[in-house]
Amino acid sequence: xxxxxxxxxxxxxxxxxxxxxxxxxxxxxxxxxxxxxxxxxxxxxxxxxxxxxxxxxxxxxxxxxxxxxxxxxxxxxxxxxxxxxxxxxxxxxxxxxxxxxxxxxxxxxxxxxxxxxxxxxxxxxxxxxxxxxxxxxxxxxxxxxxxxxxxxxxxxxxxxxxxxxxxxxxxxxxxxxxxxxxxxxxxxxxxxxxxxxxxxxxxxxxxxxxxxxxxxxxxxxxxxxxxxxxxxxxxxxxxxx
Numbered sequence: 565x566x567x568x569x570x571x572x573x574x575x576x577x578x579x580x581x582x583x584x585x586x587x588x589x590x591x592x593x594x595x596x597x598x599x600x601x602x603x604x605x606x607x608x609x610x611x612x613x614x615x616x617x618x619x620x621x622x623x624x625x626x627x628x629x630x631x632x633x634x635x636x637x638x639x640x641x642x643x644x645x646x647x648x649x650x651x652x653x654x655x656x657x658x659x660x661x662x663x664x665x666x667x668x669x670x671x672x673x674x675x676x677x678x679x680x681x682x683x684x685x686x687x688x689x690x691x692x693x694x695x696x697x698x699x700x701x702x703x704x705x706x707x708x709x710x711x712x713x714x715x716x717x718x719x720x721x722x723x724x725x726x727x728x729x730x731x732x733x734x735x736x737x738x739x740x741x742x743x744x745x746x747x748x749x750x751x752x753x754x755x756x757x758x759x760x761x762x763x764x765x766x767x768x769x770x771x772x773x774x775x776x777x778x779x780x781x782x783x784x785x786x787x788x789x790x791x792x793x794x795x796x797x798x799x800x801x802x803x804x805x
Contacts, residue, residue, distance in 0.1 A: 567604030567616055567635075569597055570698045572705065577612040577631055582620075585627035594622045605629060608697075610705045613638040639703050642802035645670040645751035647717065647727070648790055650681040655787045659754075660689050662787075664696035664706060666794045667803060672751070673711040678758030684711040714764065718771065725749040727774045728797065730789050732759060734778035741778030744801035752777070752793045754786055 571593070575583050585593065593599045600622050607629070608614045614636035621628040646668045650656045663671055671693065673684050690708045697705045721727065726748055732755075734741050744750065753768075760768070768774050779792045798804040 567606045569593070569599070570606040570608065570614075570701070572694045572698055573607050573609050575609065577607055577609055577615045579631060579633065581615075581631040583607065583617060583629040583631060585629065587625045590623060590625055590627040593619070594627060595624070606635060607631065608703045610697075610703065611638065614703050636703060641667040641669045641702075641704055641706070642798065643749045644668050644794070644797060644802060645672055645725075646754070646790060646794065647672045647674055647751050648754040648786065649674055649676045649679045649714075649756035650684050650711070651757055651786050653682050655785075656681065656684075656689070657692055658787050659790045660692050660708070661696040662791050663794065664693050664702060665700045666791070667702075667798060668706050668794060669704075670707045670709065672709045672717065674714040674717055675711060676714045676756050677761035677764060679756045680758065681756075686710050715767075718767070721771075721773060722749075725751060725773065727751045727753055727771070728777040728793065729753045729768050729774050730755070730779055730784075730793050731765075731768075731776040732779075732783050733765075734776060735781055735783055737778070740776070742775035744777075744797045746801040746805065748801065750797065750801065752790070752797060754790045754793065757786055 573583055599619055601619050603619045605617050606614055607617050613634055615631050616633050616635045617629040617631045620630050646663045650673050693708050694705050
């Protein structure tokens, strides 16, 4: 059964499982995508892999699917967090979307001295992460955390997890910066558009779990730096090796 549309659901998935659809999902599948009884949909819930389901009921505000067979295993991402200072709305959306596509396990927004952005909406960004996972074929949706102050995050940093800080000062040097090591829990820290304050730089430089990361010879915008840092880490230590 051919099925091109992917949909994230909360329910458990397994052979013969019935999946009830609420108004939003029903509208998307039946009004927007024009599916009807007998059509196939690919489902995932972040835990059970990907499954093929068939439409049994296609109503205007509700619907029902019946799971038939597994089409792909559950694939967990590498143990990598993205810690970043939110920027303007569309650029923040871009960062979250690309973080999902590139395979991070957790998205952690932080406020810093120079953070300059609209209010962080955890629910909106969670929905954005789900949409990105649906589009890119992922079977895992990263946790999207509530925003917190960088100082608070650093004070409660988990033991055994390295923090790779994208230090823009290294762009002026020919070499330098840490090289990510496979097999270690890690996080990447991306600063705001205005960079980190001198106090924040001094604190980061004095923490034993922090490693400075060089992202090439040019100063990058926040959203570009996020993508570049994730790619660099994945290639050296993650699931791209």
